[in-house]
Amino acid sequence: MNVLTPVQTQTMKAAVVIGAGRLRVEDVPLPQPGPGQLRVKLEGCGVCASNLTPWAGPEWMRFPTEPGGLGHEGWGVVDAVGENVQSVAIGDRVASLGQHAYATHDIADENAVVPLPAEFDGKPFPGEPLGCALNIFKRSDIVAGQTVAIVGIGFLGALLTQLCVAAGARVIALSRRPFSLDLARHSGAGETIPLDDHWRIIEHVKQITNGRFCDRVIEAVGKQWPLDLAAELTRERGRLIVAGYHQDGPRQINMQLWNWRGLDVVNAHERDPAIYIQGIRDAVTAIRSGRLDPSPLYTHRFPLVRLDDALNMTRDRPDGFVKALIVYP
CATH class of the missing domain: 3.90.180.10 (Medium-chain alcohol dehydrogenases, catalytic domain)
Known part of the structure; x- marks a missing residue:
C-alpha cells in the first residue's frame, strides 16, 4: 500500500446506526485498501432519501449498521491505494461509489470512482445522485x-x-x-x-x-x-x-x-456500477458545460455528529430544504 504522507492515526470517525432513529459516532480502525482498491479521505457525503427506510427501523433491518454504512454519496481525496491500481493516484480528488461514506474515510474499487476536475475544488460533489x-x-x-x-x-x-x-x-x-x-x-x-x-x-x-x-x-x-x-x-x-x-x-x-x-x-433505476459511473462522468460534463448547476440545491450542511438531524430533516422536508450534506473537517 502507498500513502501520501505517514499516517498520523490508525483510526477514523464513523457513524453507526444502533436502532430506529438512533446513532452514535465511533472511533474505528482505519480501513486499508486491498488489491485494486483505494481509500478516500472524505470531504463530505450527501444524505439520500433511500436511507430513510432503514433509519425508521423496519422489521427486516439489522442493527447496528457497519461503520459508515448507508452513506454512498461520498467525495474527497485519495490518500492510499492498493496494489495494481493504475488509473488513480494519491492526491486525486474523486467522487466515490463507496458504501460506507458516513465516515471520515471510505474504501472503493478503482473502477468505482470518478476523478474531478480542478475547477470543482472546494465544491461539494455527491456523485451518486x-x-x-x-x-x-x-x-x-x-x-x-x-x-x-x-x-x-x-x-x-x-x-x-x-x-x-x-x-x-x-x-x-x-x-x-x-x-x-x-x-x-x-x-x-x-x-x-x-x-x-x-x-x-x-x-x-x-x-x-x-x-x-x-x-x-x-x-x-x-x-x-x-x-x-x-x-x-x-x-x-x-x-x-x-x-x-x-x-x-x-x-x-x-x-x-x-x-x-x-x-x-x-x-429508470440503475444497478450496474459501470452505468452509475458513466452517469457521474456525464454529470461532470453537464456541470462544466453549464447545463446543470446543483450548487443552489445543497441547502443544509451538518457535521457527522449531527447525521441524525440531517436524516430527520431529509424525512420531514421543512420549508427551504432540498438536500443535506454531511461535511468532514
Whole structure:
C-alpha cells in the first residue's frame, strides 16, 4: 500500500446506526485498501432519501449498521491505494461509489470512482445522485419541443428540471411545497402546479396541453399517488419514467390506462456500477458545460455528529430544504 504522507492515526470517525432513529459516532480502525482498491479521505457525503427506510427501523433491518454504512454519496481525496491500481493516484480528488461514506474515510474499487476536475475544488460533489439524474435524463429520451411533466421537485426533480429545460423541453413542475415550485420556476419550468387535488391537476394539465397531455412524465416521489397521477398525465404513446424510489412496499398500477394509451414505461433505476459511473462522468460534463448547476440545491450542511438531524430533516422536508450534506473537517 502507498500513502501520501505517514499516517498520523490508525483510526477514523464513523457513524453507526444502533436502532430506529438512533446513532452514535465511533472511533474505528482505519480501513486499508486491498488489491485494486483505494481509500478516500472524505470531504463530505450527501444524505439520500433511500436511507430513510432503514433509519425508521423496519422489521427486516439489522442493527447496528457497519461503520459508515448507508452513506454512498461520498467525495474527497485519495490518500492510499492498493496494489495494481493504475488509473488513480494519491492526491486525486474523486467522487466515490463507496458504501460506507458516513465516515471520515471510505474504501472503493478503482473502477468505482470518478476523478474531478480542478475547477470543482472546494465544491461539494455527491456523485451518486448527480449520476442518477443524468442516467434518468438519458433514459427519458427528451428532446427540444417536448412537453415534460416532473412530478416531485426535490433534489432529483430539480436537477431533472434543469436538464430538461437545457434540452429545450417545456417543463411542467408539480410539487406539494411552494418553495419547491419557486425553485422549479427559477430553474426554468414553464408551468408550476401544486401537488394537491388529483382530478384538478389532471384537468389543469389537459387544459394547458390542449387536451394532449405530456410527451414525457417523470415520477420522482416514490409513492403510490404520484405514480398514479404521473400515468394520467402521460399522453397516448408517451413515455412514463419511474424515477421515484419505491422500496417501502408493493404498488398497484392502472393497467387499463397504461394499456389503452400504449404507454412506454421506463423504470429508470440503475444497478450496474459501470452505468452509475458513466452517469457521474456525464454529470461532470453537464456541470462544466453549464447545463446543470446543483450548487443552489445543497441547502443544509451538518457535521457527522449531527447525521441524525440531517436524516430527520431529509424525512420531514421543512420549508427551504432540498438536500443535506454531511461535511468532514
